[in-house]
Amino acid sequence: ADIMKCSLCKTNPKIYYQRHSGLNFCKECFIKYILKRARKTIGRKNITKDMTIIVGLSGGKDSLVMAHVLKELYKPIPNTRIIGVMVDEGIEGYRKEGITHAIEFCEEYNMEYKIATFKETVGYNLDEIVKIAKEKNVNLNPCTFCGVIRRKILNKVSLNENADYLAIGHNLDDIAQAVMMNYIKGDINKLAILGKDAGSSLFVKRMKPLQDIPEHEVLLFADLIGLNYHKDPCPYSSISYRAEVSDIVENLEKKHPGTSYSIVSGFKKLIEHIPVEKNMSICKYCGEAGSSEICKSCALLENLGIRV
Ligand code: SF4
Ligand code: ZN
Ligand code: ZN
Structure with a gap:
């Protein structure tokens, strides 16, 4: 294989070598690859x-x-x-x-x-x-x-x-x-x-x-x-x-x-x-969701004495 060419399309010049896979990518194939990867993740x-x-x-x-x-x-x-x-x-x-x-x-x-x-x-x-x-x-x-x-x-x-x-x-x-x-x-x-x-x-x-x-x-x-x-x-x-x-x-x-x-x-x-601890509750100060009766945000601000 031509090491200067893309391993996928075998036509375009390579612009990136992916170390863990050993593959060469050209610009177009790399862009497609990233989109495919994200689609799979989503x-x-x-x-x-x-x-x-x-x-x-x-x-x-x-x-x-x-x-x-x-x-x-x-x-x-x-x-x-x-x-x-x-x-x-x-x-x-x-x-x-x-x-x-x-x-x-x-x-x-x-x-x-x-x-x-x-x-x-x-x-x-x-x-x-x-x-x-x-x-x-x-x-x-x-x-x-x-x-x-x-x-x-x-x-x-x-x-x-x-x-x-x-x-x-x-x-x-x-x-x-x-x-x-x-x-x-x-x-x-x-x-x-x-x-x-x-x-x-x-x-x-x-x-x-x-x-x-x-x-x-x-x-x-x-x-x-x-x-x-x-x-x-x-x-x-x-x-x-x-x-x-x-x-x-x-x-x-x-x-x-x-x-x-x-x-x-x-x-x-x-x-x-x-297991995820699922003790959801509503913050008694701001009314928003938290994992205890005071949400993290309010707790941090309260600790500084500036909760509004
Ligand atoms: Fe990110 Fe700066 Fe906020 Fe830290 S302080 S979380 S680095 S934006
Ligand atoms: Zn290519
Ligand atoms: Zn709160």
Whole structure:
């Protein structure tokens, strides 16, 4: 076989060598491959008419690639609504640019969108929350706040829109990191939630179309289709525990290609055996769904003495 040619169509020049499979891809075959992979992840039964999907858009490569892929896969399907939601956490010098990219994307793809802010939802933006936490000597990672409040907002918008699914742009590496983080912390409950839906009508079901695609392939795809996405990292990301775990997994992956795949596939086998705790209740403060009588978001804010 010609090593300079695509292993699939055997005609076009190769632009990518996939280490774990040993296959060469040309541009066209790679783009088709990614769409096929995402279609398989989403599942045939979910690519059907009358669907409403809320898509969380940060403006970064993952969320925009996901939105592009969903738009492509649902193009031939009648009566589907794909709605972008940008969550403005209020991170100075960072988030506005991401939202600008997301808006440009939605306009180009003719996609309905909404913008929701931390400020209007919990009364404070993330920078303010981080500052208050510092002043009160509460040692909490900004990403913890950010993730909890963002999830709350996206769930709320999804329920308001009667959405069938909330689509999240996590790629294979993100999932592998999350799995490792929860293993390392010994947080089996979180591990179980990661792999399964809460199974409650108070929480919208989630789909992760890119969950089986490694980060570098998402990046390559974004560049091949000429996506204009937000490239800067969040100023808070480097101080996260996730960043440390990410380094470990990345190093392993470099030396042992396929590590992320095996972390995730092992995890999938394992979660079949972990029961999800299903004690759903309504938060006594905000009236929204939670796993105890005070939801995580309200609990974090209460801990800082700023619950509104
Ligand atoms: Fe939020 Fe952390 Fe992501 Fe920044 S890196 S947007 S603080 S979760
Ligand atoms: Zn080809
Ligand atoms: Zn609450």
